[in-house]
Amino acid sequence: MENRFAVILAAGQGTRMKSKLYKVLHPVCGKPMVQHVVDQVSKLHLNKIVTIVGHGAEKVQAQLGESCEYALQAEQLGTAHAVMQAAPQLEGQAGTTIVLCGDTPLITSETIDALLSHHVHTKAKATILTAKANDPTGYGRIVRNEEGHVAKIVEHKDASEEELQINEINTGTYCFDNAFLFEALKQVSNENAQGEYYLPDVIEILKNQGEIISAYQTENFDETLGVNDRVALSQAEVIMKKRINEKHMRNGVTIIDPQNTYISAEAEIARDTVIYPGSMIKGKTVIGEDCEIGPNTEIKDCIVGDSTVIRQSVAHNSEIGQNVNIGPFAHIRPQSSIGNDVKIGNFVEVKKSKMGQGSKASHLSYIGDAEVGADVNLGCGSITVNYDGKNKHLTKIEDGAFIGCNSNLIAPVTVGAGAYVAAGSTITEDVPGDALSIARARQVNKEDYVSKLKLNHNS
Structure with missing residues (x-):
């Protein structure tokens, strides 16, 4: 030739x-x-x-x-x-x-x-x-x-x-x-x-x-089409988006509303995955088979395993395993690794953290700079307190641990395998495996306090 x-x-x-x-x-x-x-x-x-x-x-x-x-x-x-x-x-x-x-x-x-x-x-x-x-x-x-x-x-x-x-x-x-x-x-x-x-x-x-x-x-x-101004740029975007979406649909991906679905030129999506309206799949994202993405979800430069569901959430620069359930309204920030069978529920933010297989953070939690083992339950309002105003610190939660609602884990700290942290605790020291840690003020009830307060106020 x-x-x-x-x-x-x-x-x-x-x-x-x-x-x-x-x-x-x-x-x-x-x-x-x-x-x-x-x-x-x-x-x-x-x-x-x-x-x-x-x-x-x-x-x-x-x-x-x-x-x-x-x-x-x-x-x-x-x-x-x-x-x-x-x-x-x-x-x-x-x-x-x-x-x-x-x-x-x-x-x-x-x-x-x-x-x-x-x-x-x-x-x-x-x-x-x-x-x-x-x-x-x-x-x-x-x-x-x-x-x-x-x-x-x-x-x-x-x-x-x-x-x-x-x-x-x-x-x-x-x-x-x-x-x-x-x-x-x-x-x-x-x-x-x-x-x-x-x-x-x-x-x-x-x-x-x-x-x-x-x-x-x-x-x-x-x-x-030659692009010389922003009008032509938008025209090219529409044509390219249609071309990309049709390619994925012909390869076995269901896109419910192609006109309202954005997929980057470099994204890969396996067959039998369903993309719902308002979703944006950016960068070099790779999505496996039988997933459900959206509606109104943004995924950028992520690897997503088979049979994972991501609803009304944002995920960037992270690895997400198989059979994971994320959202609605969750935020997976860069350098996170979400293991298989994990649940990340509504209003949960994960940042530069690892979530082991089968672990759950069902709602209203912040998991930052953390290594979370397998089968860990993070109760509502759990927070890994990673920042001291100057440096970030690591929280480790080992396999099978249970973190009660509204708990603060002050990093650097380790919660051992199988340990329990009582709801409302602020943990500043390591918790041994299989231990119960309670770190909250003892409850004090003052009988008839309100009645006496009102009496003094009216006199």
Whole structure:
């Protein structure tokens, strides 16, 4: 197979986004736009991917890492100038180069592969990815000759009445014979109103040399959407969300209300799991089989085991086992590990803690910086008091312990296996295994106190 390369244009600041964040780093379904493009291109196992960076170069490189090589466009002098920055990596090599924009997050590897194949099949020196637009206003029109090749690209403002009726448009994604591309780039002029070097001029140069200019029309116009402002960003989000949700449903996941369910591009969900409305599954979350998620639940970067139920709750950066029942209104904070068969009930917060198999915190508890063993019962209002105002301290509750309602465990402290802590206790010392610890003031009843108080008040 001949060499295949990709150049991804990601140097622009994106002033129309009106944002401190560089355009290509704006996320669509939780993943930066340029990462979507690189991930799709990477599926094709090309010989080399070169991303052109400029504004925010360090942040773009930090996001993409070693998935591609980089070339710097220090001055933004147009798309042809941007591609030319890849000359040190690509010039003079035989093969095919595809040029894509980093702000087209909906493009798929299937379309890119089809474009490459069409380019090779037609023996063209350049191939344009086109699409049919219901409203082609503002787009460059593709005018084809009798052989079906591209005769010319006409910008909307320059089109005749007849050409304005054409609805096949230029998407801004191209394939080139690599050697011809870099030779033609040297001939591109900046004699235009903007004083910039435009990549479509390469098409005209190759056509004037008598070379074949082909076009491949994708059936899915949505894939060609370029994001230049927040309106287009929201449109891309809607399309991507629909694509992701349909993928999961076809793989055996039930999504009750897809329009009101958000699932990130990187999430994995196993079959027979049910997602209820208002749920947001973010980041690299992995959810097992036969789970129930939602309604109104947010899960981010978590691993969730089979047959777990999470209702109206928030869980971040944690591991949650099988047959776990969480919520409603629970909060699983980062670095928590929830074992199998655990119950985390309403208004329970777990932070950087481990809950062993079969343990329960059914309501109104805070479990922070704690190691909770198996089959522990934490009564209503139990609190691990982990912070002394300066440092966090560890609470250990060993297997089978029973913590009574409204108990405070002042860390660092250990409650031994099988121990009982009486309701209302404030525990400041270790509790031995199988012991009963009572740490509360002795009750005193003062007979007739209220009657005497009222008498004195009225006198």
